[in-house]
Amino acid sequence: MRPFVYTANPSRVIFGSGTINQLADEVKRLGLNKPLVLSTPEQTQHASSVEALLSSAGIISAGQFNNATMHTPLDVTERALALVKEKGADGVISIGGGSTIGLGKAIALRTDLPQIVIPTTYAGSEMTPIIGQTENGVKTTQSTPKVLPEVVIYDVDFTMSLPPMLSATSGVNAIAHAVEALYAQNGNPVIDLMAEEGIRALARSLPVIVDKPADPEARSDALYGAWLCATCLGLVGMSVHHKLCHVLGGTFNLPHADTHTIVLPHALAYNAPKVPDAMAKIARTLGTPDAVEGLNVLLTKLKVKRGLKEVGMPEDGIDKAADLAVKNPYWNPRPIERAGIREVIRRAWAGERAKADI
Template sequence: MIETFTYEALPIRVRFGRGTIAEAGAEVARLGAGRALVLTTPQQAAEGERLRALLGPAFSGLFPGATMHTPVEVTEAALSALKDAGADCIVALGGGSTTGLGKALALRTGLPQLVIPTTYAGSEMTPILGETREGRKTTIRSLDVLPEAVIYDVDLTVGLPPALSATSGVNAIAHAVEALYARDRNPVISLMAEDGIRTLSSALPILIHEPANMEARTKALYGAWLCGCCLGAVGMALHHKLCHTLGGTFNLPHAETHTIVLPHAVAYNAPAAPEAMAAITRALGAPDAAQGLFDLVRALRVPRALSEIGMPASGIEAAADIAVENPYWNPRPVTRDGIRDLIARAYAGERPSAASRAEEAA
């Protein structure tokens, strides 16, 4: 039965294919701009320089200083570079860190953005910005940070190392998972979410063994686009709140944190979201949503414990305190004891416990 719902399509132009980065100059012109500041991380500075030829006279400078969690001090440095370059638009080339910096600049300047993703992060499809100030990460949702145009070029993802392909892809899956039990979910986004999970979960194991497999690369990027659309269209819940808390507080790598926490957050919410769990199990081809996600992460040979990516054991209690400071919607009530246990399991890399979920549901 279809219930009453609201669906709002976001105004983003998307160009998807192979070799589509060649159209960067035309997309900048379509934005009505003529001087683009290119953003990258330090590791992708060379790729940013290659955009000089594609943009021609529209290339006004390169800022290769993007970093994870979008610290405000980096944004301030980029603002200075933007003014020095006399730029009238922003071109962000890279993953979620670079896209986040572009959004932070757009929020402060009102300039249009062209995003060219090289990972499966999905941030390019959302009106969401997460910024970190003094070790605390906060998020806003505003159309002021929504990119005007996105170029998806499958060829740009071929160089992604297998481990980064895996964690970036599971990070994308997390967007779709939470969209299935979002408070403002709707049938359109639920269809995209289930297909995004199905497409990515089938492509990622192939990419671990065959990183140059173009069919799998195309499916993965397409799935990431679907999952990004989900993130942009509906609200998120426990998983994203918790990952922002952990990442911002302990400076943990974004995609790896999402990858580790996701099965545990799903296990926590499973008793309160049976329809979402059914969709996830269909998409994964697994008998249980949380167990299936844990097995996917294990098959991808990436870290399964927060202890492996730099979180201190002393942080379990502190993270639980922060996570429950500000009440937020979640399909299952958020309790400190429950979140503390969730974080402890994720810290140790333990398998989500189906037995404990059954007891909690009783």
């Protein structure tokens, strides 16, 4: 067995159906008296439900901030911080997907306030010490334990209303975390097991959700898989797939989950020649002889968009994205070469079927 180092991130995870009812106990356990509730404008109703639940337990929140925004723009963070100060909030409760969780992390980074997170998608930010922030159209990331939530409450009930297409892309976003974990520079056997199980759970549940969105077993399976994949992302490094998605999302303001979904098979195709063991494991979890083709088949089943041009990226942005992607690259098993990276982006922009011939 290869030598390895395994370090687990500290976190408290509560998983199940109806687990939101444990929120007040967790607030009290952390010694919070006036938490601020965060959400996007679309999930204000969920934020109000959280406030009502706290109120019934005698906890008065510091109010709501409902303007969490994709890619965590700095100006939104500054407005939320002003409200934290004005209301004297002593913690944050983030209910939503990556946009809301990212805002909670941005607040924690600057204030050290404790976080309780209630994910409503499969994106996985809640399990990682990674934060991405956007300023002047440029998205940067950093990793620090300061942004790790203290408590994560996975309540399957909050994912039941997640639209089928968003469920699909959010789930593939989670799969991307596990795929890159399988060839991460600091990977280890424990992460490999979690990554394989996470991919397997999502690959079997997402097609069911697309056809039968209210299937409780599939929803539970998908959230379980998403937790495993997110845990992988939180414990090992990222490679070219995540670098590309950070560049594309931050530069062109593309939807996060769609971008991950479109780029994943092409990024894997780029790395395929250098990671035969990871390719074999991914293929096995997908039940196919070839990992790249297995992803192609899965995305076809999910009926998701396959081209960046479909989600708002201009064709004349391909070269700009390639230039940014090779600047300060993340570690990658295959050397980052501009010509190859440009071809990955071009194929992803055009919506071509991924092939490991780059």
